[in-house]
Every structure is written in C-alpha cells, then in structure tokens.
Amino acid sequence: MGEEVNESTRDGSRQLMDLILALAIVLLAVAILRKWAAGRRPATWSHPALHGKQLVYSEKTFRSKRHGIIAKIDRGYLAGDTIELLEYKTRDRHRVYRSDLIELSAQRVAVEDETGRCVDDAAYVLTERNRDGTRQLHTVTLLSREALLGIKQRHEALLSGRESPRLAASPALCLSCAYLSECGGASERV
Numbered sequence: 079m080g081e082e083v084n085e086s087t088r089d090g091s092r093q094l095m096d097l098i099l100a101l102a103i104v105l106l107a108v109a110i111l112r113k114w115a116a117g118r119r120p121a122t123w124s125h126p127a128l129h130g131k132q133l134v135y136s137e138k139t140f141r142s143k144r145h146g147i148i149a150k151i152d153r154g155y156l157a158g159d160t161i162e163l164l165e166y167k168t169r170d171r172h173r174v175y176r177s178d179l180i181e182l183s184a185q186r187v188a189v190e191d192e193t194g195r196c197v198d199d200a201a202y203v204l205t206e207r208n209r210d211g212t213r214q215l216h217t218v219t220l221l222s223r224e225a226l227l228g229i230k231q232r233h234e235a236l237l238s239g240r241e242s243p244r245l246a247a248s249p250a251l252c253l254s255c256a257y258l259s260e261c262g263g264a265s266e267r268v
C-alpha cells in the first residue's frame with residue numbers, strides 16, 4: 079500500500095515537471111517571437127537619412143479641427159525645427175503611390191494644426207516587400223496645404239453628388255481597379 083502511494087506521488091511529480099518544462103518551452107518561444115517581431119518594426123530600423131533625427135511621434139493620431147481632418151501618423155522625426163513624417167507600407171513592390179502623398183499631406187495638416195509645429199515638405203515612405211522582407215526608404219515631396227484641401231473638397235463633392243467623377247487619365251489604372259466591372263473602364267468609354 080505504502081509503495082503504491084509512493085509510486086503515485088512519483089507519477090504526480092513527473093507530470094508536474096513535464097508541465098513546468100512545457101510551460102518553460104512555450105514562454106521561451108513567445109520571448110523569441112517577440113524579439114523577432116520587435117526587430118521587424120520600423121522603430122528599431124534605421125537608415126542614413128534618419129541618422130541624427132529624433133523620433134518624437136510613433137503611431138499617434140492628430141486632428142485638424144478647422145478642416146475636419148483626423149490622421150494617424152506612423153512616425154514623426156524632429157529634424158532641426160521641423161517634423162519629418164514617415165509612412166510605413168507593406169507591399170508586393172517597392173513603390174510609392176499618389177495615395178501615399180495624399181495620406182502624408184493630410185497627416186501634415188493634422189499635425190501642424192494640432193501642435194502648431196512646422197512639418198517639412200519632404201517626407202518618407204518606407205516600403206517593405208512581402209516576398210523577402212526587404213525595405214526601401216523613398217523620399218517624397220508633400221502636396222501643398224491648398225492642393226490637399228482642394229482634393230478633400232472634390233472628394234466631398236463627389237460623395238454628395240454635387241460633382242461627377244472623371245474617368246482615369248490612364249486606362250492602365252483601370253486594370254487593377256475594383257470598380258472596373260461597374261464602370262467599364264476608361265479605355266472602353268472614350
């Protein structure tokens with residue numbers, strides 16, 4: 079009887095040890111994964127163009143009350159007296175689109191109007207290619223405040239029906255457009 083109790087106690091201890099070991103392995107795996115993920119975030123990534131600049135904003139939302147613009151910025155670096163914005167994109171190709179410029183330009187209006195700080199005309203788009211995880215930093219020039227507000231007004235006019243949409247300037251744009259079946263595409267309508 080005494081031996082059975084001892085045997086059962088040993089089994090219980092072994093199970094407990096196995097459980098602790100399994101838990102330790104899981105915790106170690108989580109720690110490794112966290113370290114790997116942190117290394118992939120742009121905050122820990124550097125580039126000569128950003129050297130000497132201080133990261134002052136990270137994934138922060140700003141509002142321009144007077145223009146009704148709310149924008150979340152990925153990164154904001156202090157360079158001298160001005161803020162330089164960086165937008166992070168994961169893509170199939172290392173490419174910058176006009177929509178990136180519009181997005182960054184709206185961010186500039188929101189940051190300037192909320193903080194009173196000056197945001198530089200030059201900004202960055204950091205692309206990361208899905209296939210191999212490589213990164214490229216692209217320097218872009220933001221749209222002026224007037225141009226950005228003009229785009230915003232046109233967008234609002236289209237949504238309200240006060241203005242009609244124009245066909246894409248280049249039929250090639252239609253090839254990847256989600257509305258091609260509804261619209262017919264620029265090449266078929268001119």
Ligand code: SF4
Binds near residue numbers: 246251258263
């Ligand atoms: S398919 Fe129509 S909506 Fe899409 S880009 Fe071409 S013209 Fe514009």
